[in-house]
Amino acid sequence: GAFLLHLARALADQDVRVSVVAPAGDHLPADEVLDGIPVHRFRYAPRRYQRLAYTGQMAEEVARSLGAKLALLGFLGSEFASGTRVRRDFEPSLLHAHWWFPGGLVGSWVSGLAGIPMVTTMHGTDVRLAMGNSLARTLLRHTLAHSSAVTTVSTWLAGQVKAMAPRSDPVVSPMPVATSLFTPGGTRHPDRLLFVGRLNAQKGIGLLLEAMAAMRVPATLDAIGDGTDAEALRHRAGALGLESRIRWHGALPQPQLLEFYRGAAALVVPSREEGFGLVAVEGQLCETPVVAFASGGLADSIEDGVTGYLTPPGDAPALAVALDRVLSSEARHEVGRAGRQSAVARYAPESVARRYRLLYESVLSGADSR
Numbered sequence: 001g002a003f004l005l006h007l008a009r010a011l012a013d014q015d016v017r018v019s020v021v022a023p024a025g026d027h028l029p030a031d032e033v034l035d036g037i038p039v040h041r042f043r044y045a046p047r048r049y050q051r052l053a054y055t056g057q058m059a060e061e062v063a064r065s066l067g068a069k070l071a072l073l074g075f076l077g078s079e080f081a082s083g084t085r086v087r088r089d090f091e092p093s094l095l096h097a098h099w100w101f102p103g104g105l106v107g108s109w110v111s112g113l114a115g116i117p118m119v120t121t122m123h124g125t126d127v128r129l130a131m132g133n134s135l136a137r138t139l140l141r142h143t144l145a146h147s148s149a150v151t152t153v154s155t156w157l158a159g160q161v162k163a164m165a166p167r168s169d170p171v172v173s174p175m176p177v178a179t180s181l182f183t184p185g186g187t188r189h190p191d192r193l194l195f196v197g198r199l200n201a202q203k204g205i206g207l208l209l210e211a212m213a214a215m216r217v218p219a220t221l222d223a224i225g226d227g228t229d230a231e232a233l234r235h236r237a238g239a240l241g242l243e244s245r246i247r248w249h250g251a252l253p254q255p256q257l258l259e260f261y262r263g264a265a266a267l268v269v270p271s272r273e274e275g276f277g278l279v280a281v282e283g284q285l286c287e288t289p290v291v292a293f294a295s296g297g298l299a300d301s302i303e304d305g306v307t308g309y310l311t312p313p314g315d316a317p318a319l320a321v322a323l324d325r326v327l328s329s330e331a332r333h334e335v336g337r338a339g340r341q342s343a344v345a346r347y348a349p350e351s352v353a354r355r356y357r358l359l360y361e362s363v364l365s366g367a368d369s370r
Contacts, residue, residue, distance in 0.1 A: 001175075001278075002178065002254060003175040003176055003177065003278070004020075004098060004175070005034065005035075005037075006175075006176040006177070006178055006349045007175060007176050007349065007352060007353060007356065008020060008034075008037050009035050009037065009349065010176060010349035010350050010352065010353030011353045011356065011357065012035070012036060012037060013350070013353070014350075014353055014354065014357055016353075016357055016360070017090075017092075018037050019037070019038045019040070019086055019090040019092065020037060020038065020039045020040065021040050021041075021042065021079065021082050021083050021086050022039060022040070022041050022042075022053075023041060023042060023044060023050075023052070023053035023054075023075065023078075023079070024041045024042060024043045024044065024050055024053075025041070025050070025053055025054050026050075028041055029041070030043070038090075040082055040085075040086050042078040042079055042081070042082035043078060044071060044074040044075040044077075044078040044079070045070070045071040045074045045075070049067050049068070049070070049071045050071065051068070051071070052068060052071055052072060052075055053075075056125060056198065057198075057228075058072075058125075059125070059128075059129050060228075072102070075102055076102055076105070076106055079102060079103070079106045080106050080109055080110060083095075083106060083107065083110040084110055084113065084114075087110055087114050087116075092116065093116065093364055094116060094117050094118070094119065094360055094363060094364060095107050095110060095111045095114075095116060095117070095118040095119070096118070096119045096120075096121070096356075096360075097118055097119070097120045097121070097147075098121050098123065099121075099122065099123055099125070099126040100120055100122050100126050100127075100130070100139075100140055100143045100144070101126050101129060101130075101136065101139060101140070101143070104118075104120040104122075104126075104143040104144075104147070105139055105142070105143050107120065107143075108142065108143050108146035108147070111146070112146060116367075117148035117149075117363050117364065117366075117367045118146065118147050118148060119147065119148060119149045119150075119151065119359065119360065119363060120143060120144065120147040120149075120150050120151070121150075121151045121152070121153070121173070121175075122150070122151070122152045122153070122157060122161060122170075122275075123152075123153055123157075123175070123275055123276065124153070124154075124157060124274070124275015124276055124296075124297070125275065127152070127157050127160050127161060127275065128273070128275075130164055131160065131164070137164050137165075140161075140164060140165060141164070141165045141167075141168075144161075144165045144167075144168045145167070148363045148366065148367065149171065149359055149362070149363050150168050150169065150170045150171065151170060151171045151172070151173040151359070152170045152171075152172055152173075153172075153173070153174045153175055153275060153276040153297065154172065154174065154275060154276050154277075154296065154297025154300045155172050155297065155299070155300050156273075156275075156295075156296045156297045156299070156300075157170075157172075157275050157276075157296075157297060158170040158171075158172050171359070172300075173352070173355055173356065173359065174276060174300070174346065174347060174352065175276070175278075175347075175352065176347055176348065176349035176351075176352040176353070177278065177281045177282060177285065177343065177347040177348075177349075178254065178282075178285075178349075179285055179343070179344050179347065179348045179349065181254065181255070181258065182258065182261065182282045182285035182286050183285065183286065184262060184286050184287035184336075184340065185262050185286075186259065186262040186263055187263065188262070188263060188264065188265055189220075189263055189264070189265060190265050190327070191217055191218065191219045191220060191265060191327060192219065192220050192221075192222065192263065192264050192265050193208075193212070193219050193220065193221045193222070193264060193265065193266055193267075193268050193323065194221070194222050194224070194260055194261065194263075194264035194266070194267045194268065194283070194288070195208055195221060195222070195223045195224065195225070195267075195268050195269075195270075196224045196225060196257060196260070196267070196279045196282075196283075197224075197225045197269075197271070197279055198225050198226070198227040199223075199225050199226055199227035199228070199229045199230045199233055200227045200228055200229050201229065201272070202271065202272055202273070203225075203227075203270070203271050204269075204270030204271050204272055204293065204314075205223065205229075205233060205270065206229075206233060206236060207270045207314065207316045207319065208221070208268050208270045208316075208319070209233065209236055209237050209240055209242060209246075210240070210316035210320075211270075211316045211317070211319040211320040211323060212240070212242055212245065212246075212320070212323075213240040213241065213242060214316065214317055214320035215320045215323055215324050216324050217323070217324050217327045217328065218245065219245070219265075219323065219327060220245045220246070220247070221242075221245060221246045221247070221268075222247050222249060222260055222264065223246055223247065223248050223249065224249045224250070224251070224252050224257065224260060225250070225251055226250050226251045230248075234248065254282075257282065258286070261282060261283050261285075261286035261288050262286050262288070264283075264288050265289070265326075265327055265332070266288065266289045266290070266291050266323065266326050266327065266332065267279070267280070267283035267288045267289070267290045267291070268290075268291050268292070268319075268323070269283075269290060269291070269292035269293070269298060270292070270293050270319060271292070271293060271295060271296065271298065272293065272295055272296070272313060272314065273295055273296045274292075274295060274296035274297050274298050275296060275297050276296075276297045276300075277292070277296070277297050277298040277300075277301055277302075280292055280298055280301055280302060280308070281301050281343050281347055283339075284301065284302075284307065284308065284336075284339035284340055284342065284343040285340055285343050285344065285347075286340070287333075287336035287337055287339065287340045288336055288339075289308065289309065289326055289332040289333075289335050289336045289339070290302060290308035290309065290339060291308070291309045291311065291319070291322055291323055291326055292308065292309070292310055292311070293310070293311055293312070293313040293314065293315075293319070294310035294311065294312065294313060295313040295314075298310070301342070301343065301346070301347075302339075303342075305335070306335065306338055307335065307338045307339040307342045307343075308335060308339050309322055309326055309335070
């Protein structure tokens with residue numbers, strides 16, 4: 001994700017030498033230097049099967065496709081080979097793996113072979129994988145047992161990890177967000193709602209459609225994202241009589257999202273068990289009032305009525321009432337401003353990098369004392 005580039009840049013600005021190992025992707029070079037940071041991408045399958053990374057749906061792909069299962073085996077082997085080669089050439093003091101699977105599992109092999117400590121950060125999709133699979137939980141516990149430090153991007157995730165791996169001691173340390181990109185500006189449309197995310201059950205847009213059908217205010221919705229449920233959701237919107245009130249935009253890159261965040265009267269995040277809630281933070285940075293379910297990591301960034309609005313998880317009627325209230329209240333502007341102040345303080349890249357640098361130093365001092 002883009003947040004990893006923000007973290008790498010900010011760490012480099014604080015004199016931390018960084019080299020990145022990442023999977024290959026469409027139209028991405030095998031090796032490049034981004035803002036002074038070397039990036040090494042490994043191929044793991046014939047091009048037509050290199051579809052596991054950068055979609056957020058690796059587990060789903062592997063579950064339904066034999067080709068994806070074979071590609072996963074190639075992924076593990078290629079990441080190990082690339083990581084071993086880069087470790088030999090770069091000679092790092094520490095390895096930082098993102099997502100316990102596959103990165104953390106492979107990282108445990110590389111760090112064990114090299115005799116260097118590893119920090120493992122979990123982001124959400126990887127934790128949900130372990131929650132639903134006993135083999136994955138066993139591999140999770142193995143990975144964390146071979147990690148010198150474990151971090152999660154939200155308090156909720158830390159609790160889930162602790163429940164599955166009681167001997168772990170996860171530290172809550174969120175990822176950075178592009179505070180310089182996501183800024184307020186432009187003209188807001190008073191009855192326009194915004195949804196940004198994958199079109200699937202976990203992201204909850206179906207519940208948002210139900211809420212819109214029950215609202216008193218005839219709000220419109222910009223829906224940005226794609227996913228496996230896209231066609232079914234369009235049919236559902238039609239059945240609810242919402243065709244003329246919804247614009248479906250598909251997935252958009254971050255810079256294009258900016259105008260939508262700035263123009264919306266409210267951003268709706270109806271996710272279930274959201275690991276972090278990056279979209280909510282991006283909206284806050286644009287001073288857009290955020291209305292979300294009190295679920296998962298969203299409670300870390302949103303204080304109800306102060307920096308955003310929280311409603312009972314999965315409750316579409318309550319969401320409808322909250323949206324009507326927010327769109328009818330001038331207080332939403334003050335909440336939007338408070339949301340930005342809170343998000344800048346917590347998620348600015350330099351602040352996040354400083355916390356991670358201190359963690360690295362603590363891990364390395366512990367390794368030196370053994």
